[in-house]
Amino acid sequence: MSGHLSRLALDELVVGDAAPPPHLATCAACQAKLARLRDAAGAARVAPEFAWTRSRVLAQHEESAEEEAAFSWTRWFTRFVTPSRDSPRKWLWAVPLAAALGLASVVVLREPPDGVRIKGGPFVSVVRQSDGAVDATLSPGDVVTLSLKAAPYRYALVFATDATGKVALLWPSRGTQSGDPAALVIPPTFIVTPGDFVLDAFFSDAPLPAEPGRAALAIRAAVCATRTQLSDCQFPAPLDGAAHHYRLAVPVSSGP
C-alpha cells in the first residue's frame, strides 16, 4: 500500500462522515486529491442531472410504495404453490385452481399502459427490420428484432403475453433461466403473428428461473381479465429475485 488515503477515506472526508486523519495535514498529494474530489462533488451538485436523477429516484420510491400496497401475485404463488418441507401436501389444492385459471386465461387480456422508459435504464424494444421503426404498431408478418439492454444488471428474461393471456418465454428462447444479453452474437428475430402482445422483461444480477415468472404472469393475466378497472392491472407483477421489471405493450394492426 502507498500509505496515502484511499478513495473510501477521501469520500468520507468529502461528505463529512469522518474527521481528517493526521496523514492529511502532511501529505500534499492527498490534500490535492481531496480538493479535486470536493470540486467534482460541488460541480455534480449544481449539474442539471443532479435534480433530474433525484426526481427519478423519488418517483421510484413512490412507485415502490404503491407496489408494496398492491397484492403480490408472485409472493402469493410462492407461498401457496411451492411445496415446503413442513407441509408437503399444502400445494396440492392449487392444482385444480391452476387448471381453472388456465381455462380462464382464454379471456382477452386488456392492454396495459405503455412502458415508461427511463433514460439508460434496462429495457426491451422491438425494432421492425423493414424500416427500423422502434416500438411501432406492427402488422402480422413483420420481421422484428428484439433489442435488449440489461445494464446495469447482467441477466434478462423476456416473456410475451398474447391477447388470449397465453404467456411464452421469448428470450432466451431455449433453456429454463434468464440469459446474459451481452453474450448475444445475433439479436433474436421474430415474425409477428396476428393480435396485440405484451413483453415483460425481468432484469437481475443472477440468473432467474423462467417458470415462476411465466406462471406468475399467466395467473396475473387471468386475474386482470376478470377486473373491470384498468387501474387494477397497472402494476407489473413483482418477481422474486428480479431487480427490475420493464413492460412493453406492442399493438399489432389487423391488416397485413
Added chain:
Amino acid sequence: MVRGLGASELADLYEKYAPTVHGRARTLLGRDSDAWDAVQEVFCRLLKSGGAFRAEARPMTYIFQVTTHVCLNMLRSRALKDVPWDAPDETAEVGSDPQEVEARNLLRVLARELDERALQIATLHFVDALTQEEIVEVVGLSRKTVGRELEKVRSRARELALEPRP
C-alpha cells in the same frame, strides 16, 4: 420486518451522497451520462435495502459496495460488447484525469479476465487504493479470502503486464 427508507430519508441521503457516488461512477465508467445512470441505480438499490443501509456503522462502505457492484456490472456488460481489449479507451470524455483513464483501461481488461468477486477486489485495490482492511469491510469477506483473491488478481495483472505504477 425491516422498514424501508422513507421519502424524506431517501432525499436526505441523496443530497449528501449522490455527488460522491457520481464522482466514483464517473471514475469507473468514464462517461458522465453513464455515471448519472449509475447514481440512479445505486439509490434505487438503497431504497430496496434501507434496513441494511441503516445497520452500517460506516454508511460510506455500504454506498461504496453498491456503487462498485452497479458500475462493474455496467462495465462488464460494456466490456463484452465493446472493442478489443488492447484498443484505447474511446469512451472516455475529454478532460479525463490521466490516472483515471489508466485505471479504467486496467478495469476494461480485467473485466474480461476475472470473475465478479475478483474484479470487485481488483477495483478496490488498484483503482481505489483501499487497504486490505478496508476491502474486507466493503466486500464483507474474510481477511483470508480477500488476501487470496488479491494475490490472484495481482498475479493476473503481472501476467498481463498491467499492474499500475505505484
